[in-house]
Amino acid sequence: KQEVTQIPAALSVPEGENLVLNCSFTDSAIYNLQWFRQDPGKGLTSLLLIQSSQREQTSGRLNASLDKSSGRSTLYIAASQPGDSATYLCAVASGGSYIPTFGRGTSLIVHP
């Protein structure tokens, strides 16, 4: 059974800092890994998707890397802003059917 762990569970940083969120998974036979953002009271919005054959993906200030062999992914946020405050979740798709398994998320607060 695929298990996904996210560390840290919560993070509070001053504006402007560069930060790294971590995601680890137990079964390396994955289709892809996806990072999501969730604002309070809202659904999840996809940020970045990394195929199993890829090493990283970038979108603006966000960069996600994937090391499938070690079962790890990182989400790097450059020059953090208060608007980045949200919960960030990673999801790993694996299994015979395309089943995404989610971590419990990292709650990020960026204070001015």
Place this chain on the structure above:
Amino acid sequence: NAGVTQTPKFRVLKTGQSMTLLCAQDMNHEYMYWYRQDPGMGLRLIHYSVGEGTTAKGEVPDGYNVSRLKKQNFLLGLESAAPSQTSVYFCASTSSRDRGYFSGNTIYFGEGSWLTVV
């Protein structure tokens, strides 16, 4: 393009009542999922579907039933609601192809349905 739409957004039920949550997607996606999200538990898969007319159990299926009679709709039913089913329910969908090309299977979520069982 509405994406994934869930109805209702909020509902209060009494123990033992039944109800159906509707998920509709307009992206012609094959895969659809129902998750519940609880504090400290993360997102847990209830049921999923890999195509019209097919459904399968996820991690926490007990007390729920689903149907996928049309490709665009995925219904989640609670036959006899219990307080333990108080949660936020999310529907999601994805496809192996996007605009005709093999895609990265981006997963799209609805805005959630808040259910309270008293």
